[in-house]
Amino acid sequence: MELEEQKRAIEAILFASGERVEISRLSAVLEVDENEIEAAADALLDTYAFERRGIRIVKLERGYQMVSAGEMADYVTRALETRKPPKLSSSQLETLTIIAYYQPATKAMVEQIRGVDSAYSVAALLNKKLIEEAGRLNVPGRPIQYQTTADFLRTFGLRSLEELPPIEKIAFGEPVELPEPPGEEA
Amino acid sequence: MGQPQYRLEGIVHTRSETMEDFEGPLDVIFLLLSKNKIEIQDVSITAILDQYLAYLDEMKRLDMEIASEFITMASHLMLIKTKMLLSAAEQAEAESELDLLRQSLVERRRKEAMEQIRKAVTELELRNEIGRCLFTKDPEPLRRDKTYRYQHDIRDILRALDMIAERNARQLPPPTANFMGIVGKEPYPIGRKTGEVLRQLVLRGMERLKNLFRGNKTRSEVVATFLAVLDLCKNNKVVLEDDINGDNPNVRLLDAMEGEKLT
Numbered sequence: 001m002e003l004e005e006q007k008r009a010i011e012a013i014l015f016a017s018g019e020r021v022e023i024s025r026l027s028a029v030l031e032v033d034e035n036e037i038e039a040a041a042d043a044l045l046d047t048y049a050f051e052r053r054g055i056r057i058v059k060l061e062r063g064y065q066m067v068s069a070g071e072m073a074d075y076v077t078r079a080l081e082t083r084k085p086p087k088l089s090s091s092q093l094e095t096l097t098i099i100a101y102y103q104p105a106t107k108a109m110v111e112q113i114r115g116v117d118s119a120y121s122v123a124a125l126l127n128k129k130l131i132e133e134a135g136r137l138n139v140p141g142r143p144i145q146y147q148t149t150a151d152f153l154r155t156f157g158l159r160s161l162e163e164l165p166p167i168e169k170i171a172f173g174e175p176v177e178l179p180e181p182p183g184e185e186a
Numbered sequence: 187m188g189q190p191q192y193r194l195e196g197i198v199h200t201r202s203e204t205m206e207d208f209e210g211p212l213d214v215i216f217l218l219l220s221k222n223k224i225e226i227q228d229v230s231i232t233a234i235l236d237q238y239l240a241y242l243d244e245m246k247r248l249d250m251e252i253a254s255e256f257i258t259m260a261s262h263l264m265l266i267k268t269k270m271l272l273s274a275a276e277q278a279e280a281e282s283e284l285d286l287l288r289q290s291l292v293e294r295r296r297k298e299a300m301e302q303i304r305k306a307v308t309e310l311e312l313r314n315e316i317g318r319c320l321f322t323k324d325p326e327p328l329r330r331d332k333t334y335r336y337q338h339d340i341r342d343i344l345r346a347l348d349m350i351a352e353r354n355a356r357q358l359p360p361p362t363a364n365f366m367g368i369v370g371k372e373p374y375p376i377g378r379k380t381g382e383v384l385r386q387l388v389l390r391g392m393e394r395l396k397n398l399f400r401g402n403k404t405r406s407e408v409v410a411t412f413l414a415v416l417d418l419c420k421n422n423k424v425v426l427e428d429d430i431n432g433d434n435p436n437v438r439l440l441d442a443m444e445g446e447k448l449t
Contacts, residue, residue, distance in 0.1 A: 018323040058320065065322060073319035084318045090307075093314075097307045113299045157316035165309040170299035 001032050006040040007047075010064070014057060020065040020150045059159045060150040067154070095121035096130055100152065100164060104134040104145035122146065130155060192237050216259065216287055231264055262287065374410035376417065383414050387424060387439040395426070395435050 001009070009030055013021055026041070027034040041064050045057040056069050068076055077083060088096065095118050099105045102113075110118045125131045126146075134147040148161070158164065192215065215229065238256055262283075269280035387393055398415065402408045415437060418424040426435045 016326045018325045056320075067320035067322050070316055070319035073321070076321055087318070088314065093307050093311060094303060097303050097310055100310075101303070101306065113296060113303060115296060115300070154320060154322075155317035156310055156313040157320075158313070165306050167302040167306050168298075170295055170302065 001030060003040055003043070006030060006032060006037065007044045010037070010041050010044055014064055014066040018066070020060050020063040020154075022063040024062070026064075058154055060153045061160050063150060065150070065154060089121075089124075091116075091118070092121045092124055096125055096148070096152070099125075099131055099146050100148050100161070101167060101169060103147040103161075104137075105147075106137055106143040106145050108143055192234050216263070216291060229263065229267065231260070231267065234260065234263075374404065374407040376410050376413050379407070379410040379414040380417055383411065383418065383437075384423070384439075387437065392436050392438045394429075395437050398437065 010026060013026065013029070023034050023037050023041070026032075027037045030037065032040075041057070042059070045059060045064070048056050052069070052071075054069050054072050056067055058065050058067055073084065091114075094114055095110050098110045098113050102109055107118060107122050110122065122131070126133075128151075129149055130152045131146045132149050134145045136142040137145050152158075153160065215234075238260070242253070266280050266283050266287075269283070383398060386398065395415065399408060399411055402411055415424070415426075419426060422440060424437050424439055427438055428435055
């Protein structure tokens, strides 16, 4: 399959899908090597961006999604009489940020850092599909771990988790040990 | 604005049992203390104070924030140390102080982590504005095409005709003999059983309930016996009387007078 044909196929698939489509899926469907698919999709993405089209393609980790251009948001909301999705509350934003940086993270972890109960925020983020379950932690109680989704990347205009603003992560792996009470061995 | 660094000689426990020098800010000294990596007796407050004053000299000014932090930390340290040195009785108290200190260190670490998160939150919040302006659409609904696309041989039609013919041939229901042993019912008439029970009771006057079932050959007969006894009870022909043990009631035939009385 030649490059232009690939681009056309990818464009059609992304339009029809609406959701993010993984490179691996495009590769399997079009029977083209993943690297070639990535190159073709990137080229398509660049074309849209360069021509400042009303539709754009965004790359989210190992996949692509077709979205409307951010600059056109006002016209879109007016035409559809809708509103932009509501902003995240500050507690949800904090919870989401902690999960983004420490993922896979448990609710207990979030609460440890925030210092307040975060069950509601976690549930709300799950509902908004910004986070998803990612197995259970192998400790007593087997708590659920969470990770961010591709929707999270899109919502924050990120292409991958590596683009998160760098912060200094505090190692919470080992808790501060209790000092041994001296003299008790005697 | 930096934290003053302290250097204390030969106080840190190492794996090789030798003592090493320590270098770092005051709260690290506390952390090491809380982890028993250094002994409180080994920490020289004068050394710390000297170094702190030297540090302030170097800064050429009194940084109030560092100064106040130093004073709280150092006074804490002094308090713990005094208690440790005073007596064994006060050691327990000093330990709980260490415990509190450890907790405050954990809290401090938490706050640091949260501060980092807050920093990221402010940046991400701005980025969120970009994402909120991107609209996506739902996937195209999958329409199921009902057109039949299989290929068939002409003989399939003939086979279908054969099947119809075969089915018509079997229109008569199969003989009941085929179902012998699979299904079938052999109800035992209750009326007949009632007669039998009455006859038995007339003969013997009274009979244990269990004995009435003796000799019953089929499930249907057992059911009939049970229903017969119930029926007789209802019509006041017999009465059930508890055995002494209470587990096997007697069935007693009532004479006509007794029966009248009950009705």
